[in-house]
Amino acid sequence: MASASIDPNREPNPVEAFEADEGFPGKKAAEIAGITYRQLDYWARTDLVKPSLARAHGSGSRRRYSYRDLLELRAVKSLLDAGIRLELVREVFAYLTEHLDEDVTRVNLVIQGSSVMVRTGEEEIVDLLRRGQGVLNILPLAGVKEEVDAAIVELYPEGRRAADETPSARAVGE
Amino acid sequence: MASASIDPNREPNPVEAFEADEGFPGKKAAEIAGITYRQLDYWARTDLVKPSLARAHGSGSRRRYSYRDLLELRAVKSLLDAGIRLELVREVFAYLTEHLDEDVTRVNLVIQGSSVMVRTGEEEIVDLLRRGQGVLNILPLAGVKEEVDAAIVELYPEGRRAADETPSARAVGE
DNA sequence: CAGTGGAACTACAGCCCTGTGACTCCGCAC
DNA sequence: GTGCGGAGTCACAGGGCTGTAGTTCCACTG
Numbered sequence: 402m403a404s405a406s407i408d409p410n411r412e413p414n415p416v417e418a419f420e421a422d423e424g425f426p427g428k429k430a431a432e433i434a435g436i437t438y439r440q441l442d443y444w445a446r447t448d449l450v451k452p453s454l455a456r457a458h459g460s461g462s463r464r465r466y467s468y469r470d471l472l473e474l475r476a477v478k479s480l481l482d483a484g485i486r487l488e489l490v491r492e493v494f495a496y497l498t499e500h501l502d503e504d505v506t507r508v509n510l511v512i513q514g515s516s517v518m519v520r521t522g523e524e525e526i527v528d529l530l531r532r533g534q535g536v537l538n539i540l541p542l543a544g545v546k547e548e549v550d551a552a553i554v555e556l557y558p559e560g561r562r563a564a565d566e567t568p569s570a571r572a573v574g575e
Numbered sequence: 576m577a578s579a580s581i582d583p584n585r586e587p588n589p590v591e592a593f594e595a596d597e598g599f600p601g602k603k604a605a606e607i608a609g610i611t612y613r614q615l616d617y618w619a620r621t622d623l624v625k626p627s628l629a630r631a632h633g634s635g636s637r638r639r640y641s642y643r644d645l646l647e648l649r650a651v652k653s654l655l656d657a658g659i660r661l662e663l664v665r666e667v668f669a670y671l672t673e674h675l676d677e678d679v680t681r682v683n684l685v686i687q688g689s690s691v692m693v694r695t696g697e698e699e700i701v702d703l704l705r706r707g708q709g710v711l712n713i714l715p716l717a718g719v720k721e722e723v724d725a726a727i728v729e730l731y732p733e734g735r736r737a738a739d740e741t742p743s744a745r746a747v748g749e
Numbered sequence: 750c751a752g753t754g755g756a757a758c759t760a761c762a763g764c765c766c767t768g769t770g771a772c773t774c775c776g777c778a779c
Numbered sequence: 780g781t782g783c784g785g786a787g788t789c790a791c792a793g794g795g796c797t798g799t800a801g802t803t804c805c806a807c808t809g
Binding site for chain 3: 792
């Protein structure tokens with residue numbers, strides 16, 4: 402709701418400030434995504450979601466997750482919470498990592514058997530439903546983004562160098 | 576759509592003949608459902624899908640599955656194939672066993688988080704989609720029935736005492 | 750009615766996956 | 780340098796099977 406204006410020369414929001422600064426360290430990434438640190442660690446080791454700003458290089462080093470990584474982490478969590486096996490989640494993300502651009506906001510992730518799609522309209526989904534082959538799994542990515550943003554604001558209200566407080570729903574286009 | 580006519584004085588189809596006779600023994604049930612015998616056994620032991628005509632009572636005894644049991648087995652398999660964890664499947668069936676009447680044919684099974692629903696129209700599903708909270712899993716039960724019928728006809732064409740050879744459901748689909 | 754063969758259930762060990770706990774280790778900021 | 784916090788390691792647990800070697804019961808034969 403509210404003031405998520407698409408101002409071309411707006412201030413960087415907390416998310417961007419964070420990222421520009423240094424990204425999110427493992428522990429915070431886990432908190433924001435709502436998972437345990439051990440899961441985050443396990444997923445990183447097993448190549449499910451790796452920190453894209455800086456990978457670990459031995460004990461004592463620090464992983465650094467980008468905002469997009471957070472979205473992925475949270476999406477994984479959502480799928481898991483919905484009772485989907487990590488095995489399938491891995492397949493999904495193998496695809497997703499390549500095909501997901503920045504248009505996260507109005508899109509549904511649709512999984513049908515072993516094929517993954519990114520669908521915008523309800524029409525298309527109804528169509529899939531009608532020709533119903535097997536189970537459909539549908540994850541609205543908009544919700545994922547909202548959750549991540551909310552978690553960031555709640556856990557780390559001032560970003561890093563303060564910046565814009567509005568939760569940045571980033572709006573339509575992209 | 577099509578020829579699954581509800582003819583009041585039709586012959587019993589192979590399915591009904593089978594069941595009236597003695598139901599389906601474990602091994603055949605597994606074949607028809609498209610699962611391994613070990614899975615069937617495991618599910619029976621852990622109370623996921625139990626043979627409703629006769630449960631095992633020691634080595635040498637025989638489980639006897641009803642046609643409806645076959646539908647459940649196949650539905651479980653579909654859910655599993657779709658990457659859903661057995662844990663969730665158990666929850667689903669706890670509900671389903673009570674709320675699934677005989678109208679299996681035009682219904683979608685909708686799972687959202689921990690709540691399970693049986694929905695007929697696309698409207699309702701679109702609505703759920705629109706207010707999208709979390710992941711939706713949708714399984715068209717019609718397909719399940721078709722698959723079971725097809726499997727029975729293919730694997731055991733003569734039912735038991737012959738009976739009606741016409742593939743009951745299928746026809747048009749395909 | 751006893752004997753027998755085989756189908757089908759049972760027991761049990763073992764495998765893989767997904768974590769979790771409890772340490773240990775070590776890079777980096779100070 | 781040194782200490783802190785986060786990465787690494789290892790052992791182990793629980794779920795969900797699978798494979799295999801028993802056990803039984805049941806139907807059929809004689």
